[in-house]
Amino acid sequence: MALATEGGPEERGAAMDALARAYWKPLYTYARLGRRLSEEAAEDAVQDLFASLVEKGWLARWDPARARLRTYLRVLLDGLAANTARAAGREKRGGGVRTLSIDAAETEAEIARLAPRTASPEEIYEREWRRWLFTRAVARLEEDYTRSGRGARFALFSAADLADEDPRPTYAQLAERFSLKVTDVTNHLSAARRDFRRAVLALLAQETPRGDALSGEARALFGGGKS
Amino acid sequence: MLSDAALDRLQTSLGTPDTSGTRYRILRKAGEGGMGTVWEAEDTVLSRRVALKVLAVEDEGGAARLLREARIVAGLEHPGIVPVHDAGTLPDGRVFAALKFVDGAPLSAALPMLGGPAERLRVFLRAAEAVAFAHARGVVHRDLKPENVMLGAFGEVLVVDWGVAAVRGDSGSRAFPVSGSGTKDGTVVGTPGWMAPEQERGEISRVDARSDVFALGRLLSVLAEPRPGEPGLDRRLAAIVAKATAQEPETRYENAAALAGDVARHLEGEPVSAYREGPVERLARLAVRHRVALLLLLAYLVTRALVLFIRKN
Structure with a gap:
């Protein structure tokens, strides 16, 4: 991903859109759950952050050698959350004009469905970033499978890995439910998980800015499963 | 949005290698x-x-390094070097190497369980003998x-x-499936605290065999360090450690075989190349080395003296 500080106005605008798409939700959820800000304060902080990245040259000051971009954004948000003069800053941008399209209501409904958080604010942020990355990768996979006539495979993947069914369905149960042989369930799920992995890697490759080590990000995600 | 449980399941699935359709089944x-x-x-x-060593991601650099390692290990058939059985690419694109599974513990964890000084030196x-074998084939470990x-x-x-x-190509070893260091000058390869100064x-x-000698010297100092109740570090052993961990490579043992030779000679009570002993020390060492023979000789002499004494009286 190019940084929103490089290229012409159009390129910069597109880069900022990509940055916002990748990070607004984890940042907002972090502000609400990790920093315990009110809905309005959380949205203000996120809006201020993305406006200041270019206006105040914060993005240009990011040093990949010191922190991942993701961590840098969180630290900036921490500063904004603690800044009581934020409202004044918003007025300067044009009387509280929101530059970023944030679907706070939908995110609030999602937050309400989550179990209470006991982790540290930093862990909450990392988890929410991962949740948002995986959510979009799943959406990509569904779109791709639907377009290519493999909707049934996505339905199987969804039943096996996404749905919160308790107890978890066995492969035999899934085979019966989807009128497949157990070996076919194994093969379909294997392929779907492989494609999901590719979708995550593709998103990471798109959204990891130059300077941040993609392999480091991927290693953090794929380093190992639970033993 | 994904639930917490779904997020965990996907994370586990991403982290676990896809071995479907292969001969391997992941256990833990x-x-x-x-x-x-x-x-x-x-x-x-x-x-x-x-033991299935699997890359976290399918990047070309990592894949090349893992395959390079597999080829190097495949060329080092020695009882002290874990053999590689297989290498390749899994269905998810990740490169793997299958090695012999060693049911044991690293020395870092097993050290307190080891016995006295002689056992630790063995x-x-x-x-060191395994590393010496690698050195003879022109291979330098670089992270001992x-x-x-x-x-x-x-x-x-x-x-x-x-x-x-x-x-190393200039070692006179026979042709090896890979060559070079895989790294450029200026790159620091190894673990701080164990790396040679160079x-x-x-x-x-x-960086050559003498760099491994430095790390082996550090390892030797850890293993030889006297425990409570054990006599102090022997001067000959201390000299071996000092020679192995000398700042300049030229001052160290030429390779692991030379270092292992000195340690073996120390264990056998023979003179070591790293330490010039005085006549008294030499006598003391010989006395320890041949203590059984000396005791027998002493017993014989005492018996002879007693017999002579009895005959005279």
Whole structure:
């Protein structure tokens, strides 16, 4: 991903859109759950952050050698959350004009469905970033499978890995439910998980800015499963 | 949005290698390294356990390094070096190497369980002999440390993790499947605290068997360090450690075989190259070395003296 500080106005605008798409939700959820800000304060902080990245040259000051971009954004948000003069800053941008399209209501409904958080604010942020990355990768996979006539495979993947069914369905149960042989369930799920992995890697490759080590990000995600 | 449970399931699925359609079945995670994860797996064709080293991501650099390591290890058939059985690419695109599964613990964890000084020196000798074999083939390990020496459940001593090993072409060794160091000058390869000074300075072209000798010397000092109740460090052994860990490579042992030779001679009570002993020390060493013969001789002389005394009286 190019940084929103490089290229012409159009390129910069597109880069900022990509940055916002990748990070607004984890940042907002972090502000609400990790920093315990009110809905309005959380949205203000996120809006201020993305406006200041270019206006105040914060993005240009990011040093990949010191922190991942993701961590840098969180630290900036921490500063904004603690800044009581934020409202004044918003007025300067044009009387509280929101530059970023944030679907706070939908995110609030999602937050309400989550179990209470006991982790540290930093862990909450990392988890929410991962949740948002995986959510979009799943959406990509569904779109791709639907377009290519493999909707049934996505339905199987969804039943096996996404749905919160308790107890978890066995492969035999899934085979019966989807009128497949157990070996076919194994093969379909294997392929779907492989494609999901590719979708995550593709998103990471798109959204990891130059300077941040993609392999480091991927290693953090794929380093190992639970033993 | 994904639920917490779905997020965890997807994370687990991403982290676990896809071995579908292969001969391997993942059993559990055995450890994590810089490049990826080591899994305890079952080779379903031969019904045996293997250690499956799998890269975290399918990047070209990492894949090349892992395959390079597999080829190096494949060329080092020695009882002190973990053999590689297989290498390739999994269905998910990740590169893997299947190695013999060692049921044991790294020396870093097993050290407190080892016995007296002689037993600890013998463990050192086994590790040094494996490294000496590699040196004879022109291979320099470059990351020797207690974590990379495994002690098996049946007393095996194995040198593992040849991921940053270099193959030196000027060693006179026979043709090797890979060559070079895989790194450029200025790159620091190794582990702080165990690296030779030339490694710490990133002088890749100066790193050779003597750099491994330095790390082995550090390992020897750890193993030889007297425990409560044990006599102080022997002067000859201290001299061996000092020679192995000299700042300048030229002052160290030429390779692991030379170092192992001195340690073996010390264990046998023979003179060592690292220490010039005085006449009294030499006599004392010989007395210790030949104490049984000396005791027998003494017993014989006492008996003879007694017999003579009795006859005279």
